[in-house]
Amino acid sequence: MTDIVATIVSGILILVGAGFFLTGAIGFIRMPDLFTRLHAASLSDTTGMALILSGLAVHAGFTVAAVKLVFLILFLLFMGPATTHALAAAALAAGVKPLGAQRHAARKGPLKAAETARTIEAATAKRPQKPVSRKGKRR
């Protein structure tokens, strides 16, 4: 009885996790700029991985493999957001401008678009690092 329940629960967890991972990967293709792709990355890197690995832990039962999987889940849940945060901070410091905000404001009219453009300009110009590297210009 418990065997059947464990099989069903682990199967559901693994399938939902794989769906999340695939959705995040599609987001990598569909999203228009770096700061929106970070959302897709967080979807696949934390939710998808944690669900798949916890499904495997349920599949393994009370063994050493389950303990290793729990450690792996804890490490990934801690380090995934830290990595994406460092990436976003480094990209802002290098002068990559968030494109999504400008597009969103452009849909609300030219006045709002100009205001948002000024805000973004001020946010990226005030940074102490030397901004607008080659990476930013190439876009």
Add this chain to the structure above:
Amino acid sequence: MILFAALLAVLVAVALMTFRTVAGPTTFDRLLAANSIGNGAILIVALYGFLTDRPDFLDLTLTYALLNYVGVFAVLKFFRAGSEPDEQAEDAR
């Protein structure tokens, strides 16, 4: 069966991320996609280990997770600090 389906889904996802790694406009796009490909590799190793009833591969996944994050932070550090003298040299020219 479920493990095989999940393995297939992760492989397709890694293929899509590989496209972003090749086509990403900025370096940070490539770095983000490379990090996600590393996570996909962890999942592939774990799923394949359970698919063949040999979960001993999990030690490899732990090591690979550590290396993945250390590598990403090293490359980030390089692109924050290492690229500036290069640009100054170009401006001086």
